[in-house]
Amino acid sequence: MSDRMELLEATLDSLPDGIAVFGEADEVVWWNQAAGDITGYAAMDLKQRPVPEQLLPLLQRGPRVVEIAHHAGRGTLLRVMHKLGHEVPVMARSLVLRDGLGERIGTAAVFHPAESLDALPHGEVEEDSDVAASQADLEERLETEFEDFQQGGLPLGVLWIGVDQAHELRRTHGAAASHAMLDKVRHAIACGLRPSEVIGRWGDDEFLVIAHERSAEMLAAHGQRLAGLARTADFRWWGDRVSLTVSVGAAQAQKEDESLAQLLERVRHAMTASMHEGGNRIRLAPGVKTCLPS
Numbered sequence: 001m002s003d004r005m006e007l008l009e010a011t012l013d014s015l016p017d018g019i020a021v022f023g024e025a026d027e028v029v030w031w032n033q034a035a036g037d038i039t040g041y042a043a044m045d046l047k048q049r050p051v052p053e054q055l056l057p058l059l060q061r062g063p064r065v066v067e068i069a070h071h072a073g074r075g076t077l078l079r080v081m082h083k084l085g086h087e088v089p090v091m092a093r094s095l096v097l098r099d100g101l102g103e104r105i106g107t108a109a110v111f112h113p114a115e116s117l118d119a120l121p122h123g124e125v126e127e128d129s130d131v132a133a134s135q136a137d138l139e140e141r142l143e144t145e146f147e148d149f150q151q152g153g154l155p156l157g158v159l160w161i162g163v164d165q166a167h168e169l170r171r172t173h174g175a176a177a178s179h180a181m182l183d184k185v186r187h188a189i190a191c192g193l194r195p196s197e198v199i200g201r202w203g204d205d206e207f208l209v210i211a212h213e214r215s216a217e218m219l220a221a222h223g224q225r226l227a228g229l230a231r232t233a234d235f236r237w238w239g240d241r242v243s244l245t246v247s248v249g250a251a252q253a254q255k256e257d258e259s260l261a262q263l264l265e266r267v268r269h270a271m272t273a274s275m276h277e278g279g280n281r282i283r284l285a286p287g288v289k290t291c292l293p294s
Helices: 002-014 033-039 053-059 131-150 166-173 175-190 216-232 260-276
Strands: 018-023 028-031 065-071 075-081 087-098 104-113 157-163 198-203 206-211 235-237 240-242 246-252 281-284
Touching: 002 033, 018 033, 018 053, 033 087, 033 104, 053 075, 053 087, 053 104, 131 198, 131 206, 131 260, 157 175, 157 216, 157 260, 166 175, 175 198, 175 206, 175 216, 175 235, 206 216, 216 246, 216 281, 246 260, 260 281
Parallel strands: 246 281
Antiparallel strands: 018 028, 018 104, 065 075, 075 087, 087 104, 157 206, 157 246, 198 206, 235 240
C-alpha cells in the first residue's frame, strides 16, 4: 500500500499543473511541486495548515476570482498572491470531494499559469472546420479598431451573436444544413449593418459584429434590430421551414479595458448568459445593468 501511495505522490509531483487538495476545514492536505513553483509556497510551508488568504481564490472564494473570465472546460481566471508579494493570474478548476454518503470532505483544485491572457477568445471551432482561417481578417480589423479607440478614435462596440438552432440542426441534419442556415443568418444581419460596420464568423455557430455606436444602450438597440432581421430570415431545409433566433452579447469598449481580450471576454460572457436564459434575446456585458429582451 505504501508503495502505491509513493507512486501516486510521485505522479502528482511530476504533473505540470498545480494540484492542491484541501480538507474539510480548508487545511492543505496535498500540494504538489508545480503548485509550489507557481505560487512560491512549498509543501512544507502549507501542509496541515489552513490555506493562506493569498491562496484562498483556489477554493473559488475571495475578491480575486474574476467571474467574467470563466471558460467551460478550462476553468476560471483567478489571481493569487505569490509568496514574494506579486500577483499571479492562474486558470483553475475546483472539485468538491465527498464521501460515500455525499458529505463534503474537502476540495481539490487544479491550476496553471494564465500565460495567454491576451489571446483573443473565439467561439468553438471543430477540427475540420474552415472557420478558423476566415477569422484572421476579422481579428486584424478588431485589433486595428481597438487601437484607434484607445488613441481617441471612434467609439467601439462588439456584438457577439450565437445562432440558437445551429448546434441542434447540425446534430439532426448534418453540417451542410447548419452551414446553409448560418449563411442565411449572416446575409440577413449584413443587410442591417451600417457602412462602417463589419460582420464575420467567430466560431462554428457564432458571428462577431464590429460597431461604432455612441453608447452601450445604442449598441444594445442596434443589436435588437439585427436580431430581428435574423428572425425574419426564411430558411428551409428539405421543404421544412426552420424558425431562426439568435442570442446576442453586447459590449462597449471602455477606457479602463486593459486589452482587446478583456473586451471580448465580457461580450462572450454576455452572449453565453443570453443563451442560458433561453436564447432569442440580447444582453449587455457585465458592468452595464440594462438587460433588453430582443
